[in-house]
Amino acid sequence: MSEEYWIISVPGKSAPRQSFDEICRATARDQLSVNYIFNIPDLKVGTLDSLVALSDDLARLDTYIEGVAKKLTQFFFHDILDDDRNRLAENLVVGPNGLDPIRYITEFQWDHAKYPTKQSLKNLAEIISKATTHIENELKLRSHSYNNVKQNLESFEKKQTGSLLTRNLNDIVKKEHFVLGSEYLKTLLVCVPKAFINDWYTKYETLCAMIVPRTTELITQDQDYALFTVTLFQKTEDTFRHKCRENKFTVRDFTFNEQAFINERDKIRELETERQKLYANLVRWLKINFGEIFSASMHIKALRVFVESVLRYGLPVNFVAIIMHPTRKSTKRLRDILDQLFGYLDQSDRSRFDEPIDIPGVFSLQQEYYPYVYFKLDLDYIDMNKK
Secondary structure, X not given: OOOXXXXXXXXXXXXXXXXXXXXXXXXXOOOOEEEEEOOOOOOOOOOHHHHHHHHHHHHHHHHHHHHHHHHHHHHHHHHHOOOOHHHHHHHOOEOOOOEOHHHHHHOOOOOOOOOOOOOOHHHHHHHHHHHHHHHHHHHHHHHHHHHHHHHHHHHHHHHOOOOOOOOOOOOOOOHHHOOOOOOOEEEEEEEEEHHHXXXXXXXXXXXXXXXXXXXXEEEEEOOOEEEEEEEEEHHHHHHHHHHHXXXXXXXXXXXXXXXXXXXXXXXXXXXXXXXXXXHHHHHHHHHHHHHHHHHHXXXXXXXXXXXXXXXXXXXXXXXXXXXXXXOOOOHHHHHHHHHHHHHHHOOOOHHXXXXXXXXXOEOOOOOXXXXXXXXXXXXXXXXXXXX
């Protein structure tokens, strides 16, 4: 099966399911698609002029909602779940029963509590639009707060890792490694390439005058460097640094500060605690609001199908909306079957061309035109969140 889904509507007949059953029989012969009734309730029609205006508004709103859904899902996938597809699938659920999106689509039921059908079509669209805008604004605030804490934490943690040439040394050195409080003496930290460790032991006391003998101590090593202490008289520090450079030894600019280490450690713990708290709240919020935005998207599509069906097929309202799941590589044959069944609806035979056609008030935002009402469901934000 492919991951492509269509929504179509066709004129109804005397029996409620007659058109649906005809499509099922025609597509079943070669197993071209799996079909489901798309349940749209009786909605207030309004005037023809209001439907024409609403058609364009709903198309724009549909695109906007899909954009917000994609942003939410991609943030969830990349920033929160670290590209873990299994965890993403677990959290992309819709409604109080926690349905996966595909099941929600194929078993769609109008939410009368959120979207009362006694409201006008325009009011229903405004309810959905306001709810979507609220979710988008919340997403911006929450993602900014979380990423800000995460980046600060990563910045602190980065200082604790990396080469001895550049990393923070507060968590490596100890008070006993230094001569502290002396008016004349100073302890320096020197990074020595591991290939030159023997050179260091041989040369350090003679690099310049006034170096205290036997004061070097190996503190730690990484893949490339060894970190040594050496104590000397302060007035020879500049000469010592120069001689170290000549011998490929690097003196780190470092002043021992025990309180700075404590402050950094406490700050990292504080940021990690805050990150974990924000993370837990975000997972809950994103899970709930993915369901909200996905549901809103499907309700807007239901409104679009209703409006376009009335504009196409006229009054009284009598159409059947269907979710179709084409099997892989069957879309062309499926189009041919639908044209055979419903080509009579379009005497100009424009259905033979897949070019966008602008018909005022009907798919007037350059939608693909077919004799029947057609929408392609864009589900890319569910399973195409790839970096």
